[in-house]
Amino acid sequence: MKILIVAAGSHGDVLPFIALGAELRRRGHDPHLFAVAVFEELARQAGLPFTALGTAAFYETLLRHPDLNHPIRSLGIMARAMDHGGTEAWGTLTATIAPGRTLIVGSTLAFITRSLAERHGLPVVTVHLAPSVLRTTHTLPRHGGPVPGPTAPRWVKRLFWRLVDGLIVAPTLGKVINRHRRAVGLAPVRRPMATWLNQADLVIGLFPEWFAPRQPDWPATLALPGFPLYDAPPGVDLPPALQEFLAAGEPPVAFTSGTATALALDFFTTSIAACGLTGRRGVLLTRHADQVPAPLPPGLIRVDYAPFSQLLPRCAAFVHHGGIGTTSQALAAGVPQVIRPMAHDQFDNAARATALGVGLSLSTRRYRPAAVAGALRHVTTDPGVKRRCAEVAALVSAGGAISEACDSILALVGGGEPAVPAR
Structure with missing residues (x-):
């Protein structure tokens, strides 16, 4: 055909x-x-x-x-x-x-x-x-x-x-x-x-x-x-600089505002501040360098792209916009999520993910350094979230x-x- x-x-x-x-x-x-x-x-x-x-x-x-x-x-x-x-x-x-x-x-x-x-x-x-x-x-x-x-x-x-x-x-x-x-x-x-x-x-x-x-x-x-x-054609691996970063310390928190935006400076600035408040390392995912303040503080790295199926299992948490592809990759990886929906299907996906018990949702208005830091502390330390992440990951085929x-x-x-x- x-x-x-x-x-x-x-x-x-x-x-x-x-x-x-x-x-x-x-x-x-x-x-x-x-x-x-x-x-x-x-x-x-x-x-x-x-x-x-x-x-x-x-x-x-x-x-x-x-x-x-x-x-x-x-x-x-x-x-x-x-x-x-x-x-x-x-x-x-x-x-x-x-x-x-x-x-x-x-x-x-x-x-x-x-x-x-x-x-x-x-x-x-x-x-x-x-x-x-x-x-x-x-x-x-x-x-x-x-x-x-x-x-x-x-x-x-x-x-x-x-x-x-x-x-x-x-x-x-x-x-x-x-x-x-x-x-x-x-x-x-x-x-x-x-x-x-x-x-x-x-x-x-x-x-x-x-x-x-x-x-x-x-x-x-x-x-x-x-x-x-599906997040990449066969043979596409994590960028070498990211592989070195992951191997050099504790599992980081990954942050993305999705590929459908080039206006996320506030999101990444807030995310960087939240990493400072929690003492967490961070991976900032965006191919638009002007979305990320420079220079970055120690313990942070920006990469254009990384296959989520390879990155997320090595992360302590994942902060994202709630797109269905991103959400499903996080569910499959069993990683705790903090979701900041903005439009489209993101609100519904965020509601379904939080109902499953695998993380929290923050509105764009509430996405501020202290609130993000608090959400990260909760999803990375609550044993109930960790248990539900593993249970849901087992459902994903x-x-x-x-x-x-x-x-x-x-x-x-x-x-x-x-x-x-x-x-």
Whole structure:
């Protein structure tokens, strides 16, 4: 099969699709990844054919936009990202279709995949990385503001979603989606983040059911194979300077604000101060050197990137933003977490992680040196947190989710047996 894979977002959003493509290629199929240009090298390292949809310069501009990690205004930035090169993407993808042997796989915001499948009658798979994008009128996901609780009447929850769609989604994501659909002769869609988002032959949630229990009104075609846990192509190791640092002293605390921001100077300045208050060594993860004060105090190191699967098991704690890829790697490593959510799926992931007992959550307002130091002391000394980290890590199945997801994808076209969703 020719499998067109379209992934929108930052590193944590694109890496799982590189893993899917690499596994599909290993099985003898013809996958091709379409994503913003900055991911070309990672795709090539995994042996995956790649076509850029959007320039690296535009991507870097978005990373420095002050609204990118705002709980509400970030949707407008996401809409700009979707709009960038949208018309060109339609022509590029259409030209690669091989009639009768093409399947399309798209991430949550890769809206073009649903439209392309509709126009050309192709089988389509939608892959969600985080549970927060799946609508429900039962237990609602957490967001940046108040949401109806589990005991609220269902009509209140339906009203909540209608208000979200009408006041927030329609003027941003909905506007872009429908403008592009009209341009290619397709009818506009109402409430695109509701049912249309999951109008696919198969919906995959790359997270386990113990992390996000299946809701009664989630899509009937939804498979939940587990976390992908892919953080680098084979052969990528920790940077030598970081290996030397880790070997030279006590396990450090790792800090990241995520790859989807280049405006984290306050976060790293506060983190450095918290290390001073606790006497902890620290690893600051960011490829943007201007986010980190210089020179660094003794016992601290900045690195552009390090595979979490190799770094986190050697850390005393992990302070991060709550992205689903970052959170799942911390769960797999069994490392205590302090989470500072800002936008997107981060609030929901933070709530689920803290409910599991593996750490604490601090709001951006509360992220101050004394509060961070107190949180670090708690998660690194409380025996209950340590026990829960080990118990949860034992639940995480490394490597199986991508294989099961590929089984289900290929079963659509008779190329494999459907996997049983993880329970």
